[in-house]
Amino acid sequence: MSELAGPNVSETNLLLSIIRQQFQQLTRELGIAELLERASRDPEFHKSVREPARDLCRKIGILARGLDHTIAMADFPIAEASPELSSYFRHEVEPHVQSIRALAFARIGKISDYRPDESLAGLFPRIVRNPIDRDLAEAATINRAAVGESNGSNIAKVIGLAIDRLDDEADLEPISFQDQGISENDIQDALDLLEHPSFRPDDWARNRALISPVFAGKPARIPAQVRFRLSEIYRAFIFEIWLSVYTLSRALLEYLLIDRARQLGISAYEEVLPGRTRVRHLADLVQSASEVHPELLGDMDMVKTWGNRVAHPGKGDISFLRSRKEALRCLSAVRTIVTAY
Numbered sequence: 001m002s003e004l005a006g007p008n009v010s011e012t013n014l015l016l017s018i019i020r021q022q023f024q025q026l027t028r029e030l031g032i033a034e035l036l037e038r039a040s041r042d043p044e045f046h047k048s049v050r051e052p053a054r055d056l057c058r059k060i061g062i063l064a065r066g067l068d069h070t071i072a073m074a075d076f077p078i079a080e081a082s083p084e085l086s087s088y089f090r091h092e093v094e095p096h097v098q099s100i101r102a103l104a105f106a107r108i109g110k111i112s113d114y115r116p117d118e119s120l121a122g123l124f125p126r127i128v129r130n131p132i133d134r135d136l137a138e139a140a141t142i143n144r145a146a147v148g149e150s151n152g153s154n155i156a157k158v159i160g161l162a163i164d165r166l167d168d169e170a171d172l173e174p175i176s177f178q179d180q181g182i183s184e185n186d187i188q189d190a191l192d193l194l195e196h197p198s199f200r201p202d203d204w205a206r207n208r209a210l211i212s213p214v215f216a217g218k219p220a221r222i223p224a225q226v227r228f229r230l231s232e233i234y235r236a237f238i239f240e241i242w243l244s245v246y247t248l249s250r251a252l253l254e255y256l257l258i259d260r261a262r263q264l265g266i267s268a269y270e271e272v273l274p275g276r277t278r279v280r281h282l283a284d285l286v287q288s289a290s291e292v293h294p295e296l297l298g299d300m301d302m303v304k305t306w307g308n309r310v311a312h313p314g315k316g317d318i319s320f321l322r323s324r325k326e327a328l329r330c331l332s333a334v335r336t337i338v339t340a341y
Contacts, residue, residue, distance in 0.1 A: 009080040015063045016085035022056045023093050032096045040111040053104035070213045076227040077213040077234045086215030155201040163190050207238045214338050223259050237331050243310050245327040249334045250307020257285040260341050264292045296340055299333035306330055
């Protein structure tokens with residue numbers, strides 16, 4: 001897979017297949033929890049599983065970089081992949097990625113000292129696009145670390161240095177820059193934007209590194225309105241428009257349940273007067289849909305409840321929703337729902 005190109009479906013499926021095989025080999029005799037426990041008390045055993053765990057991490061890293069391209073460049077955050085392989089990755093491998101990383105990168109005999117934010121990113125950047133769905137430990141760590149950060153961070157500094165250099169070169173060769181359509185006002189506008197408190201490119205990059213696209217066997221079968229709304233939710237998360245994540249997620253859920261009502265065998269409408277119908281309340285749609293997909297009730301109810309709190313006054317406290325951690329939980333729920341439907 002090219003470092004610059006996103007994965008095609010055959011490359012994605014091949015990687016997912018290799019990851020499944022290597023994960024099954026790693027856990028053939030012991031589950032992840034048992035592997036961690038034994039590695040923590042048996043240095044020789046830790047040495048024996050360290051390299052297989054590292055190789056598995058490398059494969060996940062290759063997949064992650066391809067999926068990152070999908071998030072950054074594609075019109076919609078949807079990656080085509082085998083439903084069987086992508087489901088295995090999401091439910092069997094992804095929840096344990098940080099544990100696998102601990103086996104791979106913790107010092108021998110020091111499993112308990114390993115911290116997710118101490119990954120060897122230089123070997124394979126952004127090894128996983130999505131944190132542990134059931135734990136969110138890394139997301140919480142990153143969320144705490146982000147508090148109080150200014151926009152004077154590494155990516156912003158790189159952009160600032162580049163603008164300063166352009167400014168210096170424009171003074172020396174003004175005609176050359178004018179030929180490219182760049183004026184002094186353009187450079188000053190760029191500097192003004194760089195200094196604005198809301199310009200936080202490092203945070204945006206960090207947010208993008210936390211999310212992964214929806215896997216779909218046939219992306220074209222996902223309704224255009226769902227794809228569009230999904231893209232808006234991802235953009236809202238990346239740019240930290242937290243409250244929009246919840247309202248857009250609720251809107252997507254409602255649209256999806258109405259669109260898939262016939263397929264689910266439920267009614268999207270109810271009669272209010274003879275000859276007059278209306279769309280059923282979202283709570284009723286969720287209840288009916290959960291009878292078909294009971295495993296989705298928790299995710300659908302969370303998206304509905306949090307969306308209602310944000311959209312309607314008096315629905316409850318929303319201060320806790322203004323955070324990366326909770327927005328990520330909501331986006332993860334949406335990802336699960338869209339994949340299922």
